[in-house]
Amino acid sequence: MSILVDRNTRVICQGITGAAGAFHTKACLEYGTQMVGGVVPNKGGMTDPNGLPIFNTCDEAVQATAATATMIFVPPAFASDAILEAADAGIELIVCITEGIPVLDMVRVRRVLDAHYRGVRLIGPNCPGIITPGQCKIGIMPGYIHKSAEQSETRRAVGIISRSGTLTYEAVWQTANLGIGQTTCIGIGGDPVRGMNFIDCLALYNTDPETDGVLLIGEIGGSDEEQAATFIQKHVNKPVVAFIAGRTAPPGRRMGHAGAIISGGEGGAEAKIQKLEEAGCVIAQSPADLGTTMARALKLA
Numbered sequence: 001m002s003i004l005v006d007r008n009t010r011v012i013c014q015g016i017t018g019a020a021g022a023f024h025t026k027a028c029l030e031y032g033t034q035m036v037g038g039v040v041p042n043k044g045g046m047t048d049p050n051g052l053p054i055f056n057t058c059d060e061a062v063q064a065t066a067a068t069a070t071m072i073f074v075p076p077a078f079a080s081d082a083i084l085e086a087a088d089a090g091i092e093l094i095v096c097i098t099e100g101i102p103v104l105d106m107v108r109v110r111r112v113l114d115a116h117y118r119g120v121r122l123i124g125p126n127c128p129g130i131i132t133p134g135q136c137k138i139g140i141m142p143g144y145i146h147k148s149a150e151q152s153e154t155r156r157a158v159g160i161i162s163r164s165g166t167l168t169y170e171a172v173w174q175t176a177n178l179g180i181g182q183t184t185c186i187g188i189g190g191d192p193v194r195g196m197n198f199i200d201c202l203a204l205y206n207t208d209p210e211t212d213g214v215l216l217i218g219e220i221g222g223s224d225e226e227q228a229a230t231f232i233q234k235h236v237n238k239p240v241v242a243f244i245a246g247r248t249a250p251p252g253r254r255m256g257h258a259g260a261i262i263s264g265g266e267g268g269a270e271a272k273i274q275k276l277e278e279a280g281c282v283i284a285q286s287p288a289d290l291g292t293t294m295a296r297a298l299k300l301a
Contacts, residue, residue: 002132002184003159003204003211004093004121005069009136012067012091013038014058014074014082016048020097021073024140026050028071031143033136036065058089069093071129071138079125080105087117094195095138096124106193113195122195128165128187139187140165145173146182149210153179154300159205160185161198162217163224164245167287171215174291180298183211190219198228206236213239215294216281218272220246225272233279239297242276243284244269 011028015021016038029035029050037053044056055061058070070091074082079098086094106125113120123130129139133146149157158175160182162168168187175182186201188194198216205211214236218225225244232240247269273283284293295301 001208001210002135003201003208004184004186005130005132005136005138007032007135008034009069009093009138010034010036010065010067011069011071011136011138012036012058012061012065014070014072014086016040016052016054016073017043018073022048024071024073024097025052027143028137031137032134033138036067037061039070058085058091062089062091067091069095069138072096072098072124074098076100076102080109083109083122084112087113087120092120093138094120094122095127095129096122096195097127097129097139098124099126099191101125101191103191103193106191110193121200123186124189124195126191126194127189128168130184130186132184133182141185141187142169145169145176146185147176149181149183152176152181155181156212156298156300157181157183157210158213158215158294158298159183159201159208159211160215160217161201161205162187163190163219164217167217167243167245167290170287171217171290175215175294178291178295178300180291180294180300183208192222198224199231202228202231202236206238211238213241213294213298215290216240216242217290218242218244220244220269220272221267223267226275229272229275229279229281232276232281240279240281241284241290241294241297242273242281243287243290244272244276245287
C-alpha cells in the first residue's frame with residue numbers, strides 16, 4: 001500500500017508553463033503519474049508541450065479533469081493564493097514546491113486552511129514533494145532511485161519523512177541499495193510555517209500495513225522533532241530510525257532552511273536526539289549511516 005498518493009491520483013500543475021513547472025510536469029508524466037492538466041491565468045484553452053490542457057483557474061481544472069492533487073510551481077509572491085485557490089476548488093492534496101514564500105503569507109494560509117479546509121492536506125512549501133515508487137511522483141524527486149517493496153530484494157519497505165530534500169534522496173538511495181524499498185517518501189519542507197508535519201505522516205505510516213518502519217530526518221530549529229518523539233512513544237508500534245542534521249551548527253546562525261535555526265536555547269540537535277532516543281528511536285549518527293541503521297532496526301543486518 002501507500003499513503004496519500006498512488007497510481008489513481010490525478011494531478012494538475014499550477015504554473016505549468018513556467019520553466020520549472022514545465023520541466024517537472026514532463027518528468028512526472030514520464031514516471032507514470034496521472035498528470036491531467038495545468039493552471040495558468042489567462043492561458044485557458046491552450047495546451048502545454050505534452051498535450052495537457054491548460055485552465056484559467058483550479059476550479060475549471062477540477063471540473064474538467066476530476067483532479068485530486070496539485071503541484072505548485074507558482075512564484076513566491078503568488079504561491080499562497082495558489083494554495084488557497086486549490087483548496088477552494090476541492091483539491092485534497094496540495095504539494096507546494098515553491099521556496100521563498102514570505103512567512104506571513106504562510107501564516108495566513110495556515111489560518112485559513114485550519115479554519116475552513118480541515119480535510120485538505122498541504123505538503124510544503126519549499127519541499128521536494130511526495131512519491132510512491134512505481135505509482136505516482138508529485139514534485140522534483142529523482143524517480144529512478146526509488147523502489148517499491150516488490151522491486152526490493154528483501155520485500156520490505158519503509159516510509160521516509162524529511163525536512164531536507166537532499167537527505168531524502170540520500171536515505172532513498174541507501175535503503176534501496178541495501179534491498180529495502182519505500183512505501184511513500186515525503187519531503188515536508190524546511191520552512192518554519194508549513195503544511196504536514198512529522199506527526200501527520202507518522203500517523204499515516206503507522207496504520208499502513210505495508211510500511212515496515214519509518215526513517216525520520218529532522219533538523220535543528222523548532223520543536224517538531226520533540227513533538228514527534230512524544231507521539232512515537234505513545235502511538236507508533238513500528239521501528240523508527242531518526243537522524244538530526246545540524247549538530248555542529250553554532251547557536252543563532254541559520255543553516256540552510258529558514259526553519260533551521262537555534263534560538264532562545266531551543267531547537268538544538270542534542271535535545272532532539274535525546275527525546276527521540278527516549279521514545280525508542282534508533283539514531284543514525286551520520287548521513288552515511290541512514291540505510292545501515294534502518295536495516296539494523298528492521299533486523300536485516
